[in-house]
Amino acid sequence: MNKLMLSLSRSKLFKDITLEELELISDHINVKTLQYTPEEVIQAQDEMADKVYILLEGVVKGVMEDINGHIYQVEMFNEADIIAPANLFSSRENLPITLIAKTETRLIPFTRGQILTMFSLNRKIEENFLRTLSDKVIFLAEKLWENQFSSIEDKIYKFVLAKYLIYRKNEFEINLTHEELSHRFGVSRPSLSRSLIKINQSGIINTKGKKIKILDFEQLLQKAE
């Protein structure tokens, strides 16, 4: 149980909450953990949903899929993330997003009642929740912008810049296949391939499989806005 508490305390929902405060909270609510195996569906799109999840272990993806099987992978959740915060307080029924475990996954579901109890026990939890929800609004608005205005090449440049800002190296490797990357961009794999060819002729970046090399950082910055 201690390990569980430790995982929980790292969650964004419990940011700035001490372990003691968390113990106190856990006395009031009964948590159970759920486990999922890779590719298992945690919550299907358009399924009635009234729980928020805290990811203890593993990676979860949030995808949209249309009737033709086209996939758009909108989000990716890692350990400590809060998943589907809008499920709890919305007046609408459901999200158009399916949550799928990408790896072996453990998470804790919380009901509206449990979250409200936590709010009343500790104000900081509420602020953390509000922040998460607000961040999600902005995240989605930015996704929408990208989806509306960016070409595949634009998306690649933005993606590479974002990775650079994490790794701080001119050369790195990503842990996605081209197929996964194409889902992330919401485009077909051959189209992504074609754009990569064009981009590799540009002299700004160079890619080879999962390897990415930044050749001209100034121009990359400009291309990625």
Place this chain on the structure above:
Amino acid sequence: MNKLMLSLSRSKLFKDITLEELELISDHINVKTLQYTPEEVIQAQDEMADKVYILLEGVVKGVMEDINGHIYQVEMFNEADIIAPANLFSSRENLPITLIAKTETRLIPFTRGQILTMFSLNRKIEENFLRTLSDKVIFLAEKLWENQFSSIEDKIYKFVLAKYLIYRKNEFEINLTHEELSHRFGVSRPSLSRSLIKINQSGIINTKGKKIKILDFEQLLQKAE
């Protein structure tokens, strides 16, 4: 001042709040109203923003615009709506949306501090705020879906069905020019025009300028999913 209170009480932020409760709240916070004229910018995209607005009077549109002047009108706010709720509690700086007054507009800005004061004065306000934020997440997720997977024709069918569900008539008029409608769909006007021609040959709906007639409701339902 009474008229102001009455407008406020209709706002979604004060849903289920009595006028007396509202008077009490207003004693604690100092509200000022802002006025805007048509096409005036209330808040520019990528501008630091830390206020939420309650729309007292008028219509406000939320638009995205790229460097080439392409316009995507994402949202439309009417009297009593809460505008830009994610401004307050997000850890990120700004929204990629510009708020523009569409008509003569009056609104009240609230700071984070003011909203927090209200939360502590009345729990229902907090719930209303949470609901608004959550609804916005779902709204944006649905927009993203539409943007990713719907053709112009799909969008038209969905739009017509949505209007039908409001008017409950097989024949009605919209208050948008084709140009505005094309912005709403995030497409060019000639492309919208072309799609309207195709749609008018389909026998499902018929449009002429701002007039829309539903000819085959069953098929409309199916097309709009």
Place this chain on the structure above:
DNA sequence: GAAATTCAGTAACATAGGTTACATTTCGTC
């Protein structure tokens, strides 16, 4: 009700990206 302005129709052309299909490369496993 004429003139000016905005709005809408439309055509020719350009372009991005999707589709299908197949060849080639790489990777994981024995």
Place this chain on the structure above:
DNA sequence: GACGAAATGTAACCTATGTTACTGAATTTC
């Protein structure tokens, strides 16, 4: 290191939508 499976490259073709530019219709303004 050989084999099969998965991932990737790539080409030919298709389609939706954008662009530009012009015409004509509808609305507004005086």
